[in-house]
Amino acid sequence: MIKNIVFDFGDIFLNLDKPAVYRHLEVFGHPELSPEMDTLAKTYEVGKLSSSDFLGKLQHHIPNASISELTVAWNSILLDFPESRLTFLEQLKAEGTYRLFLLSNTNELHIQHVKKTMGTKRWNRFEACFEQFYLSHEIQMRKPNTEIFEFVLNENGLVADKTLFIDDTQENTDAAASIGIRTWHLIVGSEDVTDVKTKL
Structure with missing residues (x-):
């Protein structure tokens, strides 16, 4: 029981709209998360990075996107x-x-x-x-x-x-x-x- x-x-x-993040990142030439970015996301998910550190490291992989653009992309999954x-x-x-x-x-x-x-x-x-x-x-x-x-x-x-x-x-x-x-x-x-x- x-x-x-x-x-x-x-x-x-x-x-959720799980593909939304990839649609947003595709604009910046990244239609999917690289293995490095996936590891970064999982590290952030267990609280081992601050939000600012996470966004900064993500921007290192996607340098043509601003921090605000990356924030919008990251949150686009949420409906x-x-x-x-x-x-x-x-x-x-x-x-x-x-x-x-x-x-x-x-x-x-x-x-x-x-x-x-x-x-x-x-x-x-x-x-x-x-x-x-x-x-x-x-x-x-x-x-x-x-x-x-x-x-x-x-x-x-x-x-x-x-x-x-x-x-x-x-x-x-x-x-x-x-x-x-x-x-x-x-x-x-x-x-x-x-x-x-x-x-x-």
């Missing part, structure tokens, strides 16, 4: 947060049946942008739904490393097989499943987090 639900953020609650999902989450919280957690691979620039576009009131409504709110750049771990799932379980006294983890990335749900966590690999476009009770 599921007692705990751990949610991803992007493409679970917040809609809207439908009110229906937030209302659903608040109802789930109010029912009190499950312990709710957020576990997101993200970074400071993205979170700052989302807070700004959502507004303080809506962001606070969202954050208040969770017992714990884990962001990779704050806890310096990222999915799919199993240590991040073990950390969440141990930190909160959760039993793996009584915990459901929801993510849109198969690699992440596979990693969680490998240590006994129940998972839902949500297929974006054909499934929605508001249907979570069908998975419990």
Whole structure:
């Protein structure tokens, strides 16, 4: 019986346009991230670079783009947060049946942008739904490393097989499943987090 639900953020609650970054960078002659830029992004995602250092190092790879242009490109992946999902989450919280957690691979620039576009009131409504709110750049771990799932379980006294983890990335749900966590690999476009009770 599921007692705990751990949610991803992007493409679970917040809609994403994952190819948008590449469309923006293509203007500057970089239609994809080089292996070096990918490593840079992952380092930033675990909080081992400041936003200014990250943008500066990214500009080293894309020197014909300004810092502001790179910031716009980087945040272009972030779309809207439908009110229906937030209302659903608040109802789930109010029912009190499950312990709710957020576990997101993200970074400071993205979170700052989302807070700004959502507004303080809506962001606070969202954050208040969770017992714990884990962001990779704050806890310096990222999915799919199993240590991040073990950390969440141990930190909160959760039993793996009584915990459901929801993510849109198969690699992440596979990693969680490998240590006994129940998972839902949500297929974006054909499934929605508001249907979570069908998975419990």
